[in-house]
Amino acid sequence: xxxxxxxxxxxxxxxxxxxxxxxxxxxxxxxxxxxxxxxxxxxxxxxxxxxxxxxxxxxxxxxxxxxxxxxxxxxxxxxxxxxxxxxxxxxxxxxxxxxxxxxxxxxxxxxxxxxxxxxxxxxxxxxxxxxxxxxxxxxxxxxxxxxxxxxxxxxxxxxxxxxxxxxxxxxxxx
Amino acid sequence: xxxxxxxxxxxxxxxxxxxxxxxxxxxxxxxxxxxxxxxxxxxxxxxxxxxxxxxxxxxxxxxxxxxxxxxxxxxxxxxxxxxxxxxxxxxxxxxxxxxxxxxxxxxxxxxxxxxxxxxxxxxxxxxxxxxxxxxxxxxxxxxxxxxxxxxxxxxxxxxxxxxxxxxxxxxxxxxxxxxxxxxxxxxxxxxxxxxxxxxxxxxxxxxxxxxxxxxxxxxxxxxxxxxxxxxxxxxxxxxxxxxxxxxxxxxxxxxxxxxxxxxxxxxxxxxxxxxxxxxxxxxxxxxxxxxxxxx
Numbered sequence: 315x316x317x318x319x320x321x322x323x324x325x326x327x328x329x330x331x332x333x334x335x336x337x338x339x340x341x342x343x344x345x346x347x348x349x350x351x352x353x354x355x356x357x358x359x360x361x362x363x364x365x366x367x368x369x370x371x372x373x374x375x376x377x378x379x380x381x382x383x384x385x386x387x388x389x390x391x392x393x394x395x396x397x398x399x400x401x402x403x404x405x406x407x408x409x410x411x412x413x414x415x416x417x418x419x420x421x422x423x424x425x426x427x428x429x430x431x432x433x434x435x436x437x438x439x440x441x442x443x444x445x446x447x448x449x450x451x452x453x454x455x456x457x458x459x460x461x462x463x464x465x466x467x468x469x470x471x472x473x474x475x476x477x478x479x480x481x482x483x484x485x486x487x488x
Numbered sequence: 489x490x491x492x493x494x495x496x497x498x499x500x501x502x503x504x505x506x507x508x509x510x511x512x513x514x515x516x517x518x519x520x521x522x523x524x525x526x527x528x529x530x531x532x533x534x535x536x537x538x539x540x541x542x543x544x545x546x547x548x549x550x551x552x553x554x555x556x557x558x559x560x561x562x563x564x565x566x567x568x569x570x571x572x573x574x575x576x577x578x579x580x581x582x583x584x585x586x587x588x589x590x591x592x593x594x595x596x597x598x599x600x601x602x603x604x605x606x607x608x609x610x611x612x613x614x615x616x617x618x619x620x621x622x623x624x625x626x627x628x629x630x631x632x633x634x635x636x637x638x639x640x641x642x643x644x645x646x647x648x649x650x651x652x653x654x655x656x657x658x659x660x661x662x663x664x665x666x667x668x669x670x671x672x673x674x675x676x677x678x679x680x681x682x683x684x685x686x687x688x689x690x691x692x693x694x695x696x697x698x699x700x701x702x703x704x705x706x707x708x709x710x711x712x713x714x715x716x717x718x719x720x721x722x723x724x725x726x727x728x729x730x731x732x733x734x735x736x737x738x739x740x741x742x743x744x745x746x747x748x749x750x751x752x753x754x755x756x757x758x759x760x761x762x763x764x765x766x767x768x769x770x771x772x773x774x775x776x777x778x779x780x781x782x783x
Contacts, residue, residue, distance in 0.1 A: 342537070342540075343544075345537075345541065345616040345617060345618050345627075346541065346544055346545060346548065346615075346616060346617075347545055347548065347614060347615065347616055347617050347626075347749075347750075348548065348617075353617055354617060354618075354619035354620055354621065354623070354624075355621050357620075358621065377504060378504045378505045378507075378508040378509075379504065379508055381508070382508045382511065382512050385512065386512075386515070387533075389526075390526070390529055390530050390533045391533070391618055392618065392619065392620030392621070392623065393619065393620045393622075393623035393625060394620050394621070394622075395516060395519055395520070395526075396515055396516065396518075396519030396525070396526035396529070397512050397513070397514075397515030397516035397517075397518075397519050398516060400512035400515060400516075401509070401512045401513060401516060404505070404508055404509050404512055405509075407505075408505055408509070411505075440621070444621075444622060447520065452622050452670070453622075453670075453690075453691060456621045456622065456691075460621065
């Protein structure tokens with residue numbers, strides 16, 4: 315094996331880091347005080363979309379430990395029970411990896427549909443876990459608004475991710 | 489780089505996922521068993537992030553606070569006229585306030601009233617909106633000199649009314665749980681006779697009123713003040729106004745502008761926490777608590 319130059323390796327590392335970097339940067343920016351109406355609810359939506367997309371199209375850049383760290387970050391930024399989103403995002407990651415063979419060749423509309431199903435399922439699970447751990451029945455409406463946001467925002471996020479996937483995150487260009 | 493055999497590497501990559509899954513399940517259990525750990529981690533992360541958020545929040549605030557001097561020039565005369573009218577009205581109110589102050593002083597003198605000590609307070613910038621799906625909270629950057637007083641439990645007010653209270657505080661940042669949060673329960677006094685009730689957050693913009701005396705429903709438009717029942721809040725801080733919503737349930741319209749908080753004053757009343765307050769007591773106060781019990 316020929317030894318690669320430093321710049322080559324730096325380039326490869328940067329491309330490798332794009333998925334995790336996009337998750338961290340997005341979670342940070344969504345915390346800023348923009349005064350949007352349902353801003354706090356967008357953070358899990360964004361994390362779920364990121365993990366879904368990158369697990370599907372670039373799983374080598376998003377190994378399980380990175381998914382777990384993203385989940386912990388999401389829990390610490392919000393007030394959800396520590397580790398809950400780490401667990402849920404890992405379940406999503408595992409689910410997408412299991413379906414990857416069937417999903418990857420499909421068109422955008424089908425992937426969108428599958429993502430909507432995954433996202434709604436996860437938000438229901440999150441609601442269940444928080445209700446259980448809080449020993450209280452929490453309002454159901456955030457589950458609906460979050461699922462709605464997830465369905466509506468996925469195309470925009472996917473357009474952004476696809477550009478990154480072909481450009482900045484493309485490991486084969488390094 | 490360490491060279492590993494191919495089967496070993498495959499085994500590791502296959503094992504990563506279940507191991508991580510079990511690890512995060514363990515984290516959930518640990519977080520459940522010791523609530524302090526997640527609080528400490530959160531405070532540590534907040535302290536690291538608060539200055540960064542401060543840097544990013546500055547341009548947003550600048551953009552919000554107007555388009556600069558030239559933008560103001562266009563609306564100058566209209567604003568001037570409006571301010572003159574307001575000023576005239578305020579001068580009348582000033583006279584009323586002065587008369588009432590004099591009357592108040594006279595009444596206090598006859599009652600031999602001793603005023604309570606003014607609480608320590610300081611002002612912090614709200615830099616981030618770090619709530620969750622079921623939580624309403626904001627992150628406040630603390631000024632450097634703020635640390636000596638215990639901050640957890642401090643009452644946060646904006647210019648007009650109570651906005652919430654501090655639930656987690658580090659050396660540079662504090663998280664304020666807003667009164668609209670679903671976990672927020674605040675004993676309040678309604679109207680001029682101070683009828684007791686409990687204000688509970690609903691995650692919506694208007695907290696609900698519970699446990700008011702059955703014979704005396706809260707009156708529309710009555711002032712809602714904090715009450716000292718339970719000892720968690722000092723009495724008499726303005727919270728909001730009673731309003732009946734479309735379901736004919738009494739709710740509170742908060743005075744504080746909770747959707748766009750920019751500055752918060754944090755008042756700490758150090759000896760005010762009763763033993764059973766459901767927030768963490770700082771370790772520095774066993775003496776104060778014992779003192780409380782004796783009474």
